[in-house]
Amino acid sequence: MAERADAARNRQAILRATEELLTRLPPEQISMERVAAAAGVGKGTVFHRFGSRAGLMRALMQERAMVLQEAVVDGPPPLGPGAPARERLLAFVDGVIEVVSRNKGLLAALDHAEAVVSAKIPDDDPPPLHAIWHRHIAGLLHEARPGLDADVTAHLILASLHSDPIQRLVVTGEGAARVAAGLRTLITGVLD
Amino acid sequence: MAERADAARNRQAILRATEELLTRLPPEQISMERVAAAAGVGKGTVFHRFGSRAGLMRALMQERAMVLQEAVVDGPPPLGPGAPARERLLAFVDGVIEVVSRNKGLLAALDHAEAVVSAKIPDDDPPPLHAIWHRHIAGLLHEARPGLDADVTAHLILASLHSDPIQRLVVTGEGAARVAAGLRTLITGVLD
DNA sequence: CAAATAACTGGACCGGCGGTCAACTTATGC
DNA sequence: GCATAAGTTGACCGCCGGTCCAGTTATTTG
Numbered sequence: 001m002a003e004r005a006d007a008a009r010n011r012q013a014i015l016r017a018t019e020e021l022l023t024r025l026p027p028e029q030i031s032m033e034r035v036a037a038a039a040g041v042g043k044g045t046v047f048h049r050f051g052s053r054a055g056l057m058r059a060l061m062q063e064r065a066m067v068l069q070e071a072v073v074d075g076p077p078p079l080g081p082g083a084p085a086r087e088r089l090l091a092f093v094d095g096v097i098e099v100v101s102r103n104k105g106l107l108a109a110l111d112h113a114e115a116v117v118s119a120k121i122p123d124d125d126p127p128p129l130h131a132i133w134h135r136h137i138a139g140l141l142h143e144a145r146p147g148l149d150a151d152v153t154a155h156l157i158l159a160s161l162h163s164d165p166i167q168r169l170v171v172t173g174e175g176a177a178r179v180a181a182g183l184r185t186l187i188t189g190v191l192d
Numbered sequence: 193m194a195e196r197a198d199a200a201r202n203r204q205a206i207l208r209a210t211e212e213l214l215t216r217l218p219p220e221q222i223s224m225e226r227v228a229a230a231a232g233v234g235k236g237t238v239f240h241r242f243g244s245r246a247g248l249m250r251a252l253m254q255e256r257a258m259v260l261q262e263a264v265v266d267g268p269p270p271l272g273p274g275a276p277a278r279e280r281l282l283a284f285v286d287g288v289i290e291v292v293s294r295n296k297g298l299l300a301a302l303d304h305a306e307a308v309v310s311a312k313i314p315d316d317d318p319p320p321l322h323a324i325w326h327r328h329i330a331g332l333l334h335e336a337r338p339g340l341d342a343d344v345t346a347h348l349i350l351a352s353l354h355s356d357p358i359q360r361l362v363v364t365g366e367g368a369a370r371v372a373a374g375l376r377t378l379i380t381g382v383l384d
Numbered sequence: 385c386a387a388a389t390a391a392c393t394g395g396a397c398c399g400g401c402g403g404t405c406a407a408c409t410t411a412t413g414c
Numbered sequence: 415g416c417a418t419a420a421g422t423t424g425a426c427c428g429c430c431g432g433t434c435c436a437g438t439t440a441t442t443t444g
Contacts, residue, residue, distance in 0.1 A: 004411055007421060031401060042423040047403065049421095134357075152361065152374035156352040163351035165326075169344065182344040189381030196391060196440055223430060234394030239432060241392095386444095393438070401430075409422070414415105 011049050013039040015060055019103075022060075027105045032056075058128065061106055065129050068095045072136060085143035086191055090184055092140070093157065096133060097170065097180045100161055104171040107162055134158055145191050153190065157183065203241050205231040210252055211295075219297045224248075250320065253298055257321055260287045264328060277335035278383055282376055284332070285349065288325060289362065289372045292353055296363040299354060326350055337383050345382065349375065 017039035021030045032053055036043040050056040068079075077083035078091040100107055138154035160166060160183065169175035209231035213222045224245055228235040242248040260271075269275035270283040292299055330346035352358060352375065361367035 001412070001419060004420060006411070010421085032403080033401080036423095043403090044405085044423050045421075048423095051403095053402065130357075148377070149370055149374050152370045153378070155355070155357045155361070156371070156374050156378060159352040159355035159358050160348040161351070162355045163347070165322075165347045166351050169347070178341055178344045179348070182341050182348050185340070186345070186348060186378055186382055189384070190378055192381070198440070199392060202392085224432085225430075228394090235432090236394050236434080237392075240394095243432095245431065388443085389441090391438105391440080394436100396434095398433075399431100402428100404427075405423100405425095407423090409420105411420080412418090414417090 007049070010039070010041050010045055013041065014046055014049060014056070015063065018056060018060055022103065022105050025105075057106065061103070061129055064103055064106070065099050068099055069132065071095070085140040086188075089137065089140040089144065089187060089191075092136060093183050093187065094180055096158075096161070097176055097183070101170045101176040105167070107167060130158065141191075148190065157187065160186075199241070202231070202233050202237055205233065206238055206241060206248070207252055207255065210248060214252075214295065214297050217297075249298065253295070253321055256295055256298070257291050260291055261324065263287070277332040278380075281329065281332040281336065281379060281383075284328060285375050285379065286372055288350075288353065289368055289375070293362045293368040297359070299359065322350065333383075340382065349379065352378075 014035060018030070018035050021035060021038055032046055033043050035056070036046045039046070046056065050059055071079045072092065072095075074080055078087040079095060080088075083091070134154050137157055138150040141148055141150040141153055161170075166179060170179050206227060210222070210227050213227060213230055224238055225235050227248070228238045231238070238248065242251055263271045264284065264287075266272055270279040271287060272280075275283070326346050329349055330342040333340055333342040333345055353362075358371060362371050
């Protein structure tokens with residue numbers, strides 16, 4: 001017996017409710033009880049499904065990022081395999097920004113949640129998004145410019161998306177474009 | 193009556209205690225009661241002095257950054273006025289990394305604290321560090337390369353110091369050096 | 385040196401949080 | 415239809431950031 005139908009329905013209800021709350025409120029005002037109420041379920045159910053606040057945010061982020069992830073592993077170039085590393089990298093950061101911009105406050109909520117003392121990440125969970133993204137970026141960086149400290153550089157690139165001011169910029173249309181342009185400049189600068 | 197002697201003594205005790213706790217524990221395990229206990233004062237005293245958790249962290253950070261700040265406004269080049277913008281900028285980010293690396297977890301603690309709903313920042317407080325740093329970086333960027341979106345780029349550069357992985361790197365000796373080198377590469381790349 | 389006073393102190397207290405749990409309900413496979 | 419594993423729930427727990435005020439103490443003033 002894998003996952004019951006009602007359970008799946010509730011999972012969706014909780015995710016959608018969280019999403020909706022995230023568009024209306026700053027992350028620290030979104031308590032788990034509030035999420036539960038908005039989803040029309042008991043608090044216990046939320047924890048049963050997602051384990052913790054961090055787990056809920058992670059699941060939501062993962063869901064949002066899946067499309068991007070699929071496009072990366074077997075979509076058409078320039079995002080997918082086939083294009084030169086430089087183009088793939090630029091396309092990828094655009095994609096990441098798009099995902100992030102659709103989720104005002106999600107990244108921040110994630111941070112806040114992850115900060116909790118060494119949260120136990122169940123072994124059967126998919127690896128955290130950050131790790132996947134970092135690996136992808138570092139790989140492309142290394143391919144495009146072997147001399148570089150790809151590991152650190154990838155962290156620096158990803159890190160720039162956290163931080164409140166950038167988040168605030170990204171949630172507005174032109175802001176996201178400016179951030180994307182800025183990141184591209186940074187990356188092309190380092191690749192040439 | 194400005195500030196009583198015993199009050200000043202307690203302020204120091206609290207700051208030192210916080211500092212000490214930050215070297216031993218992750219920020220989310222450092223409650224205000226714990227700080228108070230470690231400093232040998234009552235919890236009320238801590239709040240009376242610093243207003244909030246954010247205020248305490250900000251004060252500590254400010255204290256740490258003061259040396260850098262002074263060097264920037266009227267120290268010798270390349271940090272202070274006189275050197276070309278490019279050199280000043282590179283020296284500055286080195287300085288920032290040094291400050292940050294001396295305070296494992298402080299930045300994270302600050303973030304966590306600042307996240308609280310629009311914390312009332314008393315008017316007589318110095319402007320937040322982030323703002324000062326951002327203005328300095330953006331100014332130098334603009335001077336060194338007028339075409340650039342200095343505002344966004346400065347945010348991206350500063351933002352990269354937040355985020356857990358970078359923090360973890362920075363607290364170790366070689367890690368800090370790698371991060372500094374990575375940042376320099378990013379910046380020189382964008383300036384040329 | 386007192387007396388007056390304003391600043392400082394501390395800890396009981398508050399609302400709310402994330403997370404747990406044991407009793408109860410329900411979908412599902414046979 | 416029935417057994418049972420899975421799901422659901424809300425009262426409950428410990429803790430946290432922040433408030434408050436009665437009591438204490440450094441400082442100023444005459």
